[in-house]
Amino acid sequence: MTAGAFTVADLCDPGRFVRANTAVERPPLVPEIALHLASEVVPLWQSTETELAESGLPPPFWAFAWAGGQALARYLLDHPGQVAGRRVLDFAAGSGLQGIAALKAGACRVEAAEIDPFAAAALGLNAALNSVALTVVEDDLIGRSNPGWEVVLAGDVCYEQPTAGRIEDWLRRLAAGGALVLLGDPGRSYLPGRGLERLAAYSVKTSRELEDTDLRNAVVWRVLP
Numbered sequence: 001m002t003a004g005a006f007t008v009a010d011l012c013d014p015g016r017f018v019r020a021n022t023a024v025e026r027p028p029l030v031p032e033i034a035l036h037l038a039s040e041v042v043p044l045w046q047s048t049e050t051e052l053a054e055s056g057l058p059p060p061f062w063a064f065a066w067a068g069g070q071a072l073a074r075y076l077l078d079h080p081g082q083v084a085g086r087r088v089l090d091f092a093a094g095s096g097l098q099g100i101a102a103l104k105a106g107a108c109r110v111e112a113a114e115i116d117p118f119a120a121a122a123l124g125l126n127a128a129l130n131s132v133a134l135t136v137v138e139d140d141l142i143g144r145s146n147p148g149w150e151v152v153l154a155g156d157v158c159y160e161q162p163t164a165g166r167i168e169d170w171l172r173r174l175a176a177g178g179a180l181v182l183l184g185d186p187g188r189s190y191l192p193g194r195g196l197e198r199l200a201a202y203s204v205k206t207s208r209e210l211e212d213t214d215l216r217n218a219v220v221w222r223v224l225p
């Protein structure tokens, strides 16, 4: 790890930045999948927030396997019938954990959408690490009509307003159009209070620095129209 000592070359080359500031690790609930993750939580997060904020760069969400995303990935690996042979969108993909799990469970195509260019680089590296092919979409898809996604995955996206409200409206529209919409969430502040069907629940080991607790209960919900 070289967090706190970023070079200009690192910042201009997201792939190089991801490789330089992460180690290959396996999320506790999903050991089948290897990811480039920040093993030293605080240095990377704080350095990024302070030093990189000046460049307008977002915090490195992609460097962690969030509790809601781990639950959703575990659910897909244990219930492959939900995605096998289907076209899948991994919305707000971060590290790509859920999309990679969907491909391992037999999805025929997974588009992984992100707005952070560093996450987009991490998605490519993490897909290669697991010998799967994610289609990385670097764009904000909220509000777009469905081009043919049969399953939409959203791991740990209910942490910030007003984005969470926009996401909820859009996910409900996709569900109303016939897509299976699955949300993984560990009880974040802006989880919708209604219109969710509980499918599974998991205890996820987390980092105290990141979550203020060693264990979070995360639920996989089906979003209803």
Ligand SMILES: C[S@@+](CC[C@H](N)C(=O)[O-])C[C@H]1O[C@@H](n2cnc3c(N)ncnc32)[C@H](O)[C@@H]1O
Pocket (backbone or CB within 6 Å): 058, 061, 062, 064, 065, 066, 067, 068, 069, 070, 091, 092, 093, 094, 095, 096, 097, 098, 113, 114, 115, 116, 119, 139, 140, 141, 142, 154, 155, 156, 157, 159, 163
């Ligand atoms: C808490 S992380 C969750 C990442 C991953 N799904 C997981 O569970 O580990 C949230 C991610 O949402 C991404 N994000 C936020 N708004 C987005 C948008 N409109 N489109 C795509 N990604 C977005 C952020 O860049 C961040 O990587």
